[in-house]
Amino acid sequence: MSEYPSVSGLKPRALLAVETSTSVCSVALLKDHQLFEAEELRPNRHSQVLLPMIQQLLLEAAIRLPELDGIAVGRGPGSFTGIRIGIAAVQGLAFATGLPIIAVSSLASLAVQAQFSHVLAILDARMQQLYWGRYCIGHTPDGDLLATLQGQEYVSDPEQVWIPEVTSWIGVGRAWSVYASRLQGSIARLDKLVEDCRPTAAATVQLAVSYFKEGRVTRPDHIEPAYLRNEVATKPGSDQHST
Structure with missing residues (x-):
């Protein structure tokens, strides 16, 4: 069950997305079917450029952060550091606004x-x-x-x-x-x-629309990154009869 049951079935008017699992820091905002996006190839500098990129995108879209319906984030797999930076930034924004988070696989x-x-x-x-x-x-x-x-x-x-x-x-x-x-x-x-x-925030925010309508959203303290290496995985090919 969704931790935000009121969103189930609703079409979001505006969603923000962050994708930081690669060397490219990517941000996108989907507002009334219009896509705004920005990217920076700044390896090892995601933590410095991410929030200013988000602020600039909000200005371009003429929308305030609390007016969004939710925030999507690429949860990995990918760069451990990049994933942590993206999730931490989104958690901070969600805690400050009460917005739900939509976690999307990179x-x-x-x-x-x-x-x-x-x-x-x-x-x-x-x-x-x-x-x-x-x-x-x-x-x-x-x-x-x-x-x-x-x-x-x-x-x-x-x-x-x-x-x-x-x-x-x-x-x-x-x-x-x-x-x-x-x-x-x-x-x-x-x-x-x-x-x-490569994974982009533009693709992430478009996938997040159906997730949001299905109620597949979470609280900021419940989001889990997909590192994969820290998980016990089934041997590749063993699920072949389920596809």
Whole structure:
């Protein structure tokens, strides 16, 4: 059950989103179907640039923070430091305003940019490993963007990336080229690769619309990052009968 039951079924007028799981600090605001966004490629400086970026976006959209319906945040996986900075900033804003938080997977934010129904999204997890997940992309009857996770999200060696044979898949993410020599088996089974993209706040805020309407929001003290490495994960491929 939602911790903010009054939002269930309501279409948000204005949502803010933050995505800081990569080297790019990304902020977006969706107001009355108009999208405002800003990005800064400032590795290791997210904590300095994030709040000023949010303030500037609020000015451009001519809206005050308390007038928003909620705040979305990319909860990872990705850079541990980046995720912590983004979540901490959003928690502070939510505590100050009483706004609900919508937590969105950074892999889902990446996956929707392929604009294809079945997507395998991967991110570089460092330590010669990958974060990855399989998503079905679609829309609600109202036209809101959806990214439905098939199975679960993983952290694993590139050789463990697993693709079902039952349908066509597109691979998305820059890590496909970084680990191409170790992903040859998976690449051979893809219909297409879309490499030049990453998680963005613009994608996050669009996914957050359906989450909000479903009541999938949380209090600032209940949000949990998706680090994956700190979790006990099922061996990749063991969920193949559930997809």
